[in-house]
Amino acid sequence: MESWREMVAFPLTGRSRKPRTRGLTMVLDKGLGLGETKDLLDIAGDHVDLLKLGFGTSALYGDGILQEKINLVRRYGIDIYPGGTFMEVAIAQGRLLPFLRTARQLGFTAVEVSDGTLFLDAEVRREAIILALENGFKVLTEVGKKHGHPNCLDLARQAKLDIKAGASWVIVEGREFGRDVTVYDGNGRVREELLALFLECVEDQNLIIWEAPLKDQQEELIVRFGPDVNLGNIAPQELLSLEALRVGLRGDTLRRCYQRMV
Numbered sequence: 001m002e003s004w005r006e007m008v009a010f011p012l013t014g015r016s017r018k019p020r021t022r023g024l025t026m027v028l029d030k031g032l033g034l035g036e037t038k039d040l041l042d043i044a045g046d047h048v049d050l051l052k053l054g055f056g057t058s059a060l061y062g063d064g065i066l067q068e069k070i071n072l073v074r075r076y077g078i079d080i081y082p083g084g085t086f087m088e089v090a091i092a093q094g095r096l097l098p099f100l101r102t103a104r105q106l107g108f109t110a111v112e113v114s115d116g117t118l119f120l121d122a123e124v125r126r127e128a129i130i131l132a133l134e135n136g137f138k139v140l141t142e143v144g145k146k147h148g149h150p151n152c153l154d155l156a157r158q159a160k161l162d163i164k165a166g167a168s169w170v171i172v173e174g175r176e177f178g179r180d181v182t183v184y185d186g187n188g189r190v191r192e193e194l195l196a197l198f199l200e201c202v203e204d205q206n207l208i209i210w211e212a213p214l215k216d217q218q219e220e221l222i223v224r225f226g227p228d229v230n231l232g233n234i235a236p237q238e239l240l241s242l243e244a245l246r247v248g249l250r251g252d253t254l255r256r257c258y259q260r261m262v
């Protein structure tokens with residue numbers, strides 16, 4: 001029997017396969033159980049690069065579950081890290097080093113340095129990136145605030161500094177809802193002029209992960225940057241739908257591949 005996977009050529013070409021450093025998909029996990037995680041990764045693990053245990057949820061698991069979950073996720077070749085908000089709390093409480101050491105012992109492979117909620121001095125931010133690198137983590141940073149509207153040029157400049165300090169990727173805040181935050185307007189539409197600021201400061205767009213929880217945002221970014229754009233805050237149940245969008249196996253991007261036939 002012919003392989004179902006190879007039944008058709010993907011209409012949108014250029015999608016990288018894992019392991020990859022571009023075209024990343026980051027999932028926002030707000031409390032999947034072990035069984036749910038295994039089911040999700042069995043069906044869609046090939047399409048996940050990073051799993052974020054949202055905000056402080058990982059500190060609220062039942063005994064032993066976190067360790068099992070980290071072990072499980074790593075078996076699928078996926079980086080796993082605690083939400084940026086949790087690390088913000090650790091930094092604010094002067095607990096960064098113990099946080100990093102315990103995260104390492106548990107097997108987290110990455111951390112996220114952010115200031116979405118709490119103030120973070122620029123030098124403390126740089127030192128946190130360096131300390132996390134020294135402790136063996138891949139480092140993601142995030143720019144943008146969960147409340148309020150910081151100047152996007154400042155955020156873009158911070159992104160550039162983070163990369164200089166050693167961050168592998170900079171996430172642009174999009175929250176869970178993707179509206180009225182950083183590059184998204186109140187309807188969740190991408191504001192081109194703000195996007196452009198990031199691209200001016202961080203010339204290599206492969207170093208940016210756009211949090212894009214809404215389908216229209218995912219579509220717009222895929223159309224603009226191609227199937228290998230880095231996207232984050234993807235809901236677990238939307239993983240395969242996103243991958244279908246990336247490769248042109250969903251109407252929204254397919255119609256752009258065969259325009260003369262529609």
Ligand SMILES: O=C(O)[C@H](CS(=O)(=O)O)OP(=O)(O)O
Binds near residue numbers: 086146176
């Ligand atoms: O996990 C977090 O701390 C938050 C969750 S959400 O994006 O606001 O839903 O994300 P982060 O990107 O780490 O700030």
